[in-house]
Amino acid sequence: MTLDRKALDASVDELGADLSDLSRRIHAHPELCFEERQASAWLGECLERELGAKVERGVGGLETAFRARVGRGSPRIAILAEYDALPEIGHACGHNLIAGSAVGAFLALARQALHFEGSVEIIGTPAEEGGGGKIKLLEAGVFEGIDAAMMFHPFDRDILAHPALCSMRIAMTYVGVPAHAAAAPFAGKSALTACMETFRLIDSQRVHFRDGVRVHGIISNGGQAVNVIVEHAASEFTLRAATSAELERVKGIVLRCARAAAMAGDVSVSFTEKPGYREMRNNLTMARRFGAALEALGRNARETDTRVGAGSTDMGDLSLHLPSIHPYLAICDEGESLCHEHRFADCAASDRGMSTMLVAAKAMARTALDLLEDPKLFGEVRREFEAARG
Ligand SMILES: [Zn+2]
Ligand SMILES: [Zn+2]
Numbered sequence: 001m002t003l004d005r006k007a008l009d010a011s012v013d014e015l016g017a018d019l020s021d022l023s024r025r026i027h028a029h030p031e032l033c034f035e036e037r038q039a040s041a042w043l044g045e046c047l048e049r050e051l052g053a054k055v056e057r058g059v060g061g062l063e064t065a066f067r068a069r070v071g072r073g074s075p076r077i078a079i080l081a082e083y084d085a086l087p088e089i090g091h092a093c094g095h096n097l098i099a100g101s102a103v104g105a106f107l108a109l110a111r112q113a114l115h116f117e118g119s120v121e122i123i124g125t126p127a128e129e130g131g132g133g134k135i136k137l138l139e140a141g142v143f144e145g146i147d148a149a150m151m152f153h154p155f156d157r158d159i160l161a162h163p164a165l166c167s168m169r170i171a172m173t174y175v176g177v178p179a180h181a182a183a184a185p186f187a188g189k190s191a192l193t194a195c196m197e198t199f200r201l202i203d204s205q206r207v208h209f210r211d212g213v214r215v216h217g218i219i220s221n222g223g224q225a226v227n228v229i230v231e232h233a234a235s236e237f238t239l240r241a242a243t244s245a246e247l248e249r250v251k252g253i254v255l256r257c258a259r260a261a262a263m264a265g266d267v268s269v270s271f272t273e274k275p276g277y278r279e280m281r282n283n284l285t286m287a288r289r290f291g292a293a294l295e296a297l298g299r300n301a302r303e304t305d306t307r308v309g310a311g312s313t314d315m316g317d318l319s320l321h322l323p324s325i326h327p328y329l330a331i332c333d334e335g336e337s338l339c340h341e342h343r344f345a346d347c348a349a350s351d352r353g354m355s356t357m358l359v360a361a362k363a364m365a366r367t368a369l370d371l372l373e374d375p376k377l378f379g380e381v382r383r384e385f386e387a388a389r390g
Helices: 005-028 039-051 095-110 133-139 191-207 243-267 284-296 315-319 342-347 353-374 375-389
Strands: 066-072 076-081 118-124 147-152 151-155 166-175 214-221 230-242 268-275 327-332
Touching: 005 039, 005 095, 005 353, 039 066, 039 095, 039 118, 066 095, 066 151, 076 095, 076 353, 095 118, 095 151, 095 353, 118 166, 118 353, 133 315, 147 284, 147 315, 147 353, 166 191, 166 243, 191 214, 191 243, 191 375, 243 268, 243 353, 284 353, 327 353
Parallel strands: 076 118, 076 147, 151 327
Antiparallel strands: 066 118, 166 230, 166 268, 214 230
């Protein structure tokens, strides 16, 4: 039996007011990565109230992660919720809407669970902003046995399969020799000069970067006293590229620049590297099916849009392990604002934000049901994933 998609839409509409309340409450109480206790509790309570079933909390050893499941056996489809905010600018990435849409899609499917084969789960994934929650859950085996994963992300336009860059961080520590900056500057060796020179040398090498590479940094320690030649200085860089091979090459250039700057100033430099997120491998078969669902709901999405840049997400890491999609949907006009801006935080609590959240919930529910009901489609998703893995 093929289930009526309109029943899914109706469930989401029925839950609409509650989902908007929940999303706005999370928006009004922004919590940073791994500290999303309130958001995680509210989401869990909403699921338990509507579902009458137990929500598993603290999955994968992460206090603010959770999971609930309906249906039985395979295939197993996961719908992911994010709910962490950013320092200073709060929910400027709109993760409150990601959370609301995941709950909406999951609950709509839960109401139909007796009528389909396979299972659907909602997984609450903390700390996308810098904490890599999905990577930790992946390592803890939380995604074992899951056949496909999906989520939506708010944006300024509708895009089905936008790239996300792989990334890493490098912290640099410079040590020089202190001296009185006026009485005996010739006796000192400035750690700060080498630190600043690193930025200039990296800029000089940008011409050799491939398209899409991003290298951006801050000085995290520029010295303590203006009358002392700086003994200790430090900087932090994020490096991003479309592929891990290019990222590795760019890393080599960045380290070379830092060493050259240190050599010029006769100071020492040391590095601490921290892996970031992997590049996103969008499953186009799934993304296009999501696009068809969107079209049925009255929205036309482009497959990608080269006029707008890409960021990084821990969904990238997941997408290399199982078929995944991370489509973007507009919560404002094109060009009006992008993620991580004050204006975008306002949009994430607006009526337009809420209505996009509900459209995303419906489109995800429809896509998940398509995957559960259509083994041929599921086979194509799997084949595409295996082919891309090579
Ligand atoms: Zn963000
Ligand atoms: Zn985000």
